Amino acid sequence: KNQVEQSPQSLIILEGKNCTLQCNYTVSPFSNLRWYKQDTGRGPVSLTIMTFSENTKSNGRYTATLDADTKQSSLHITASQLSDSASYICVVKKNQAGTALIFGKGTTLSVSS
Amino acid sequence: GAVVSQHPSWVICKSGTSVKIECRSLDFQATTMFWYRQFPKQSLMLMATSNEGSKATYEQGVEKDKFLINHASLTLSTLTVTSAHPEDSSFYICSARGRNYAGNTIYFGEGSWLTVV
Numbered sequence A: 001k002n003q004v005e006q007s008p009q010s011l012i013i014l015e016g017k018n019c020t021l022q023c024n025y026t027v028s029p030f031s032n033l034r035w036y037k038q039d040t041g042r043g044p045v046s047l048t049i050m051t052f053s054e055n056t057k058s059n060g061r062y063t064a065t066l067d068a069d070t071k072q073s074s075l076h077i078t079a080s081q082l083s084d085s086a087s088y089i090c091v092v093k094k095n096q097a098g099t100a101l102i103f104g105k106g107t108t109l110s111v112s113s
Numbered sequence B: 001g002a003v004v005s006q007h008p009s010w011v012i013c014k015s016g017t018s019v020k021i022e023c024r025s026l027d028f029q030a031t032t033m034f035w036y037r038q039f040p041k042q043s044l045m046l047m048a049t050s051n052e053g054s055k056a057t058y059e060q061g062v063e064k065d066k067f068l069i070n071h072a073s074l075t076l077s078t079l080t081v082t083s084a085h086p087e088d089s090s091f092y093i094c095s096a097r098g099r100n101y102a103g104n105t106i107y108f109g110e111g112s113w114l115t116v117v
Helices: none
Strands: A004-007 A010-014 A019-025 A030-038 A045-051 A056-059 A062-067 A072-077 A086-094 A101-103 A107-112 B004-007 B010-013 B019-025 B030-038 B045-051 B067-073 B076-081 B090-098 B106-108 B112-116
Touching (some): A004 A086, A010 A019, A019 A030, A019 A107, A030 A062, A045 A056, A045 A062, A045 A072, A045 B106, A072 A086, B004 B090, B010 B019, B019 B030, B030 B067, B030 B076, B045 B067, B076 B090
Parallel strands (some): A010 A107, B010 B112
Antiparallel strands (some): A004 A019, A019 A072, A030 A045, A030 A086, A062 A072, A086 A107, B004 B019, B019 B076, B090 B106
8 A cells, every 4th residue: 555654743842953754655666755844824845856766865954865775765954943843744656647646644843942 | 936826825605605716837837736635734635636628537535526626727727615514624735737847846836725614
């Protein structure tokens, strides 16, 4: 069954600290994996998109990793800021024509001062 | 700036009435648009996929007669919730994929909050 599991479900950290969010998937055949940031009541915003051959991709303070062999991905946030408080969603696309995206349930990150 | 625009952002309607939500791609031609709904603290749930000029493909369990989707042009798709009921209250989000799709990018709209009273 094609699934995307994220952990932890929620996370609270102090401003300035680093954190890592996890994503495991069983989607096959695999096309790409995306991390989105979704502020409360807003649409998701793309952070990174990684294909099978990419192991690491950075976008500012966000660094995503992908291990296609173990089907695991992580999103590392460096020097967190209050504005990083949001839901982070891992999304996997199947390598199959006409299919949409398979969403994880997200990790809710709260950054406090 | 936003490349996919949704309108309205917020809408309140009476039970039994219909409400239309628009999704526009601003800087590109969207050959495919996706409609999702999201309940509080839940992930996005795909409702339907629409390709320009053809009928939408609905996910299992989504009533096509209740959620009417029109994708008449390459820049506009609409979702009409017909005979809305309070249980239809949700956050509706569209996403769009461009013609070339070279960058694998799918852009999401800002979402539309629907409250049925």
